[in-house]
Each structure stands twice: as structure tokens, then as C-alpha cells.
């Protein structure tokens with residue numbers, strides 16, 4: 001086993017894990033953070049999105065050994081002081097959630113986008129979500145939700 005230290009949702013964290021385990025496996029099975037979903041394990045669906053040093057990435061493609069000294073945000077980090085994050089609120093209010101399996105990954109991709117670009121165009125939203133698959137919604141409501149989130153965050 002290896003000791004790996006990193007910032008997890010704003011908290012300095014140290015874990016024992018095989019450095020070759022995937023970040024997705026460690027989040028779900030070691031850290032008990034099951035909001036990050038596994039849809040494919042091959043980098044194709046975006047259900048496992050996390051934000052690493054400000055950039056949305058697929059946790060299924062990252063080895064935990066690469067986390068040393070880095071800053072990680074997961075979907076669990078968005079809920080704060082008993083309140084949903086404005087992006088989570090916007091997804092609910094826009095009807096952008098059906099089965100919900102893709103939703104954590106969608107919200108994480110949206111957060112990485114809006115952190116870097118608070119007022120994105122529709123094309124920029126579509127590009128930022130292009131690695132997130134949804135089998136239920138048809139994407140229209142999801143794009144509306146990101147637009148609404150940008151408005152809520154600006155207020």
C-alpha cells in the first residue's frame with residue numbers, strides 16, 4: 001500500500017491505497033464518496049467527472065498515485081451548510097434530471113466551466129458537456145440548467 005495526500009473538497013486528506021488503483025475506485029470504495037458514478041470505466045460516459053486542479057476529468061482514467069499534492073473536488077463538495085449549490089438547484093428547477101445517473105458528472109462539468117467562464121455561450125456549454133452522456137433527457141434541459149446556473153451564480 002502507498003500513502004497519498006491531497007486536498008479533497010477543501011480538506012487535507014491522507015489515504016492508504018495501491019497507487020495503481022483508479023481515483024474512481026478509491027473515491028467510491030475507500031472514501032465512501034459514491035456520488036461519483038461509474039458508467040463505463042473507459043473514459044466514454046463522463047459519469048465519473050471530478051475537478052482536479054480546476055479542470056474536469058474522468059476519475060476512471062486517473063491513477064490515485066497521481067493525486068499526491070493535488071486539489072480534488074467531487075460532487076459531495078458542492079453541498080455546503082445544508083444548502084444545494086446553485087448549479088444543483090438549477091438542474092432541479094430546469095427539469096434536467098430524470099434517472100439522475102449522469103447528473104453528478106454533468107454538474108461537475110458545468111461547475112468547472114462556470115468557475116472558468118461565468119457567462120458561457122450555448123456553444124461553450126455544449127462543448128464543456130460533450131464528454132457527458134445522458135440516455136434520458138435529450139440534453140436540452142441540461143443546457144437550460146447550465147444557463148440558469150450562470151444566472152443564479154451572477155446574482
Ligand code: FES
Pocket residue numbers: 037038039040041042043044045046047048049058059060061
Ligand atoms: S466511468 Fe469514467 S467516463 Fe465513464
Ligand code: FES
Pocket residue numbers: 096097098099100101102103133134135136137
Ligand atoms: S438523467 Fe438519466 S442518464 Fe441522464
